[in-house]
Amino acid sequence: MKELEILPIPLIQWYHENARVLPWRSDPTPYHVWLSEIMLQQTRVAAVLDYYRRFLEELPTVADLAAVEEERLMKLWQGLGYYNRARNLQKAARQVMETYGGVFPGTYEEILSLAGVGDYTAGAIASIAFGVPVPAVDGNVLRVVCRITGDEGDITRPDTKNRIRKALLDTMPKAFPGDYNQALMELGATVCLPNGAPLCEKCPARAFCVAHITEQTGRLPVKAPKKARRVEKRTVFLIFHEGKVALRQRPKKGLLAGLWEYPNEPEADVGQLAEWGITPLCLDHGGTGKHIFTHIEWHMSALAVEAADGHLPDGWVWADRRALQERYALPNAFQSFMGLALDRTEETSEF
DNA sequence: AACTCGGGGAT
DNA sequence: ATCCCAGAGTT
Structure with a gap:
């Protein structure tokens, strides 16, 4: 040495x-x-x-x-x-x-x-x-x-x-x-x-x-190959009501622990809304998004929903535009849907 | 020792 | 696409 x-x-x-x-x-x-x-x-x-x-x-x-x-x-x-x-x-x-x-x-x-x-x-x-x-x-x-x-x-x-x-x-x-x-x-x-x-x-x-x-900079350092990523398909629900969008908090442990997100499930459809007690007034495609983590790759397809009333499952919140931008911490995985969310939310007096 | 945990810039 | 970044915690 x-x-x-x-x-x-x-x-x-x-x-x-x-x-x-x-x-x-x-x-x-x-x-x-x-x-x-x-x-x-x-x-x-x-x-x-x-x-x-x-x-x-x-x-x-x-x-x-x-x-x-x-x-x-x-x-x-x-x-x-x-x-x-x-x-x-x-x-x-x-x-x-x-x-x-x-x-x-x-x-x-x-x-x-x-x-x-x-x-x-x-x-x-x-x-x-x-x-x-x-x-x-x-x-x-x-x-x-x-x-x-x-x-x-x-x-x-x-x-x-x-x-x-x-x-x-x-x-x-x-x-x-x-x-x-x-x-x-x-x-x-x-x-x-x-x-x-x-x-x-x-x-x-x-x-x-x-x-x-010895011209070995291309070979050194030696590093074992890493495992391949797995791909997960997810359906993202952009749920709006009176100028606000629905958010929920992720579990305290695991991926993106404790951060807020648009509700999303693996390959779900409109039937999922009924399980949440949400009545859709009108439905649109909310676009798609891809996000690459170190060990997972999310392929997301979004559904934009106008809810008939303000009911949400326990723990979920309605976020107006300001809360979305200044209060709740959302991971970048959902950034591709931010434009639509901002378009369909409004500034309100509440925070 | 293997796996989990983000996101982005350079190539 | 692949690599890898002023790595640490959990299992």
């Missing part, structure tokens, strides 16, 4: 010259670093920027986050995905308030004990916000290290990840662990790109990178 011993100085030099200007780098308090790291889990920098700004604008401190209404929290997270990150974020904020008296803990083990914080995120917060010399091994770091050292290990395997974490711990510059960890990630995000398209001419490790020298 002698490549990792040579790496720190040229990499840190490169990082100081090429680091992107990012909002969580300008004032890296533990709260800022933590929030950014949670938002950045499996999510690109570009997708996070606006969410990060809006979130801190409304919830500038850990205490604010601990106290905010869940419905408002989910609205702030709407569209970012992996919604349990938001719930765990608040759970952890309450841990910080109650267990640590409102002061963000500074050791790797304490940070790791927070909800939603795993070994990567604990390492990132500890090193960046507190200067603790621990690695932060994400997908970028695995790719960079496997290429530079010519590691053939399957990066989807925990033992490969643990081996690389240990190698980094033994070779990282202990004086500036935060910059080193961020430099590894920055290199992976901007130069050592995936899918065999790295910009090796720009890489500070090009002189000693095993994958570059």
Whole structure:
């Protein structure tokens, strides 16, 4: 592993010259670093920027986050995905308030004990916000290290990840662990790109990178193939009455847990409305939509319904246009029906 | 170890 | 279409 011993100085030099200007780098308090790291889990920098700004604008401190209404929290997270990150974020904020008296803990083990914080995120917060010399091994770091050292290990395997974490711990510059960890990630995000398209001419490790020298960047890192998605057909019901649309809340666990949605069922028809006690006055096609999750693909066909009266099953709500836009958190899966819903809802005085 | 959990941008 | 992203929690 002698490549990792040579790496720190040229990499840190490169990082100081090429680091992107990012909002969580300008004032890296533990709260800022933590929030950014949670938002950045499996999510690109570009997708996070606006969410990060809006979130801190409304919830500038850990205490604010601990106290905010869940419905408002989910609205702030709407569209970012992996919604349990938001719930765990608040759970952890309450841990910080109650267990640590409102002061963000500074050791790797304490940070790791927070909800939603795993070994990567604990390492990132500890090193960046507190200067603790621990690695932060994400997908970028695995790719960079496997290429530079010519590691053939399957990066989807925990033992490969643990081996690389240990190698980094033994070779990282202990004086500036935060910059080193961020430099590894920055290199992976901007130069050592995936899918065999790295910009090796720009890489500070090009002189000693095993994958570059032996022309194996297209093959490394080794990664086991992932399982195929399953397709689900769903019928979506856009039910209107007096300028409002019917919404229901999804179950507390599982896919899109706790978010609001237009009622939908697997391959249902108008008969479904009777089961809900809804009398359709007129029916239209509401268009179609496709949404691709990581492991599921929804093919949706919508029915637009004008209801004869205001009756709905327990727990469902009538949302006017403003509530649809500003109150209820809907997943992006239903975005293709938003245009029709907005057309057929009205602003009302209620909220 | 395998599975679940979003959404989007790049190729 | 496929890959993969500053991964973590559950089973």
